[in-house]
Amino acid sequence: MDKLTPYQLRAQIRAGQFNNQTSGLVPGYVQCNMAILPQSWAAEFLLFCQRNPKACPLVAVTEPGQFLLPELGQDIDLRTDLPAYRVFKQGELVDEVPDIRALWRDDLVSFLIGCSFSFEEALVAAGLEIRHISEGKNVPMYNTDLPCVSAGRFSGSMVVSMRPMKPADAIRAIQICSRFPAVHGAPVHFGDPAAIGISDIRSPDYGDAVSIRSGEVPVFWACGVTPQAVMKQAKPDFCITHSPGHMLVTDLLNSSLASF
Secondary structure (H helix, E strand, O other): OOOOOHHHHHHHHHOOOOOOOOOOOOOOEEEEEEEEEEHHHHHHHHHHHHHOOOOOOEEEEOOOOOOEOOOOOOOOEOOOOOOOEEEEEOOEEEEEEOOOHHHOOOOEEEEEEEOHHHHHHHHHHOOOOOHHHHOOOOOOEEEEEEEOOOEOOEOOEEEEEEEEEOHHHHHHHHHHHOOOHHHOOOOOEEOOHHHHOOOOOOOOOEOOOOOOOOOOEEEEEEOOOHHHHHHHHHOOOOEEEEOOOOOEEEEEEHHHHOOO
């Protein structure tokens, strides 16, 4: 899978030949979280993203009804090119589907949000182990009590992703990820999970648990699954998101997002 281009991976996804999580796939290219809302909710959600850039760094926003996104890659179709989608109604998860062509509407606005899978390439290049990649798992993600800044009907708390590291490696990760604000930037916390409202580090709310070895601390980044937690609070009549860990892989280079 590592030898595929982003276009080839998207073609496999569209053909129903790949439906797994995308962490570690197609190194070098930007991956995106996604949230799709009716136009009547879009302005408020755009403001929410602007007020919460750590959790919701915007990579692209579409016009109503637009599902082709050539600026992000060759022949990208937002209805078919993610491995799995979640469907919410009135804030409740009602379905998980492999494509959303049958659900598409002309009033839907799509938000593409930067993903921590993108900065993992820089961490690996610096010699840091990414535990969920080495263990072949989805990244563990947790609900927290870190408040987001409200916007209109949208409010709630941040979701974080976690990678265990030795303290010295955690400091190096902070330095590296600070270069990538468009994909969550530096961690928001490391150390005691209870300090940010996580009661059991062994039981993530999304993704998979990973091993934390002696001498390691959990390091937490703001996560693009935050909109899914916020949707449960806002309760829009209809919403579609990516399934956690199942991202849109674009043709954009991760290096293009580095701020310095």
